[in-house]
Amino acid sequence: MIIDIIGAPTAFGQRKPGVALGPDAVRFCSLKEKLEDLGHQVNDLGNVKGTYGVWAGPTSVKDDEGLINLKEVLDFSKVLADATDESIEKGHFPFIIGGDHSLSIGSVAGISKHYDNLGVIWIDAHGDINSSLTSPSGNIHGMPVGVLLGEGNEDLINVHGDGAKIKHENLVIVGARDLDSGEKAYIKKHNIECYTMTDIRQNKLSNLIEKALEKLKSCDAIHLSLDVDSLDPIEMPGTGTKVNGGLFLAELQEALTTLYRSGRLVSADLVEVNPLLDNGNETAVKAAELTEFIFGKTQL
Numbered sequence: 001m002i003i004d005i006i007g008a009p010t011a012f013g014q015r016k017p018g019v020a021l022g023p024d025a026v027r028f029c030s031l032k033e034k035l036e037d038l039g040h041q042v043n044d045l046g047n048v049k050g051t052y053g054v055w056a057g058p059t060s061v062k063d064d065e066g067l068i069n070l071k072e073v074l075d076f077s078k079v080l081a082d083a084t085d086e087s088i089e090k091g092h093f094p095f096i097i098g099g100d101h102s103l104s105i106g107s108v109a110g111i112s113k114h115y116d117n118l119g120v121i122w123i124d125a126h127g128d129i130n131s132s133l134t135s136p137s138g139n140i141h142g143m144p145v146g147v148l149l150g151e152g153n154e155d156l157i158n159v160h161g162d163g164a165k166i167k168h169e170n171l172v173i174v175g176a177r178d179l180d181s182g183e184k185a186y187i188k189k190h191n192i193e194c195y196t197m198t199d200i201r202q203n204k205l206s207n208l209i210e211k212a213l214e215k216l217k218s219c220d221a222i223h224l225s226l227d228v229d230s231l232d233p234i235e236m237p238g239t240g241t242k243v244n245g246g247l248f249l250a251e252l253q254e255a256l257t258t259l260y261r262s263g264r265l266v267s268a269d270l271v272e273v274n275p276l277l278d279n280g281n282e283t284a285v286k287a288a289e290l291t292e293f294i295f296g297k298t299q300l
């Protein structure tokens with residue numbers, strides 16, 4: 001396939017410095033060469049730039065709805081949506097490296113324009129399914145799934161086309177272990193497919209990915225959104241909202257192999273690598289290794 005690497009160095013969706021350095025930290029792990037070795041053609045499109053630069057900084061402000069850095073997130077989302085839309089339009093596979101998880105508002109908006117029934121597999125310790133009404137923090141990186149489902153701030157919902165970008169039945173959350181009370185209620189109310197860490201320990205991750213693919217069988221394409229905090233902090237120390245009791249690298253590699261073999265992925269985000277919180281560059285190195293499995297690496 002033809003892969004477009006799109007760096008999305010946004011930090012506006014949260015309040016810890018460093019996550020905007022994620023795209024370069026991952027790309028510097030010979031990412032392009034690694035994917036070329038797997039037989040793909042790879043275009044590194046560099047980093048997307050919003051009007052407000054990359055640093056949220058201490059000037060972050062809450063608006064009336066309690067959202068932090070709304071205008072910056074909105075601006076970045078629009079620019080990124082144009083980039084992913086264009087990549088899909090060309091028949092390429094956009095691979096977006098973050099940056100914080102608010103970037104998925106834009107990346108998925110651009111991709112979803114091309115499909116009637118885009119499925120999303122969201123691998124994350126968190127649900128990211130808050131809205132301004134339920135968010136405990138005001139950080140928009142805790143809200144992208146909510147926004148994509150059509151909840152919360154209208155301007156965010158209407159990025160790159162009016163209204164919701166995905167349907168409740170086309171979403172599967174995997175690896176959840178730190179859901180806010182409003183998120184738990186929302187997931188139950190809308191009957192959203194959600195595999196917690198307990199489910200994963202009882203059933204095995206790759207089996208649950210098979211189940212997710214079955215659940216999404218009527219989708220015309222699938223987008224993967226991979227938050228590195230889905231992995232245990234022992235594996236991924238360099239990320240801003242760590243939660244103990246997470247995935248191990250080997251089981252996620254196996255699950256990504258299952259996803260790759262399905263042939264149904266059309267796009268993916270890899271988010272929340274923060275080099276300033278890392279041990280050396282360990283998290284970015286492992287993120288680059290995981291990326292190889294998204295694109296078909298085998299161990300034999």
Ligand SMILES: NC(=[NH2+])NCCC[C@H](N)C(=O)O
Nearest residue numbers: 101126130137139141142241
């Ligand atoms: N993409 C992430 N790391 N999200 C963390 C969200 C944490 C918390 N649920 C919040 O809404 O503030």
Ligand SMILES: [Mn+2]
Nearest residue numbers: 101124128227
């Ligand atoms: Mn997330």
Ligand SMILES: [Mn+2]
Nearest residue numbers: 125126227229
């Ligand atoms: Mn997370």
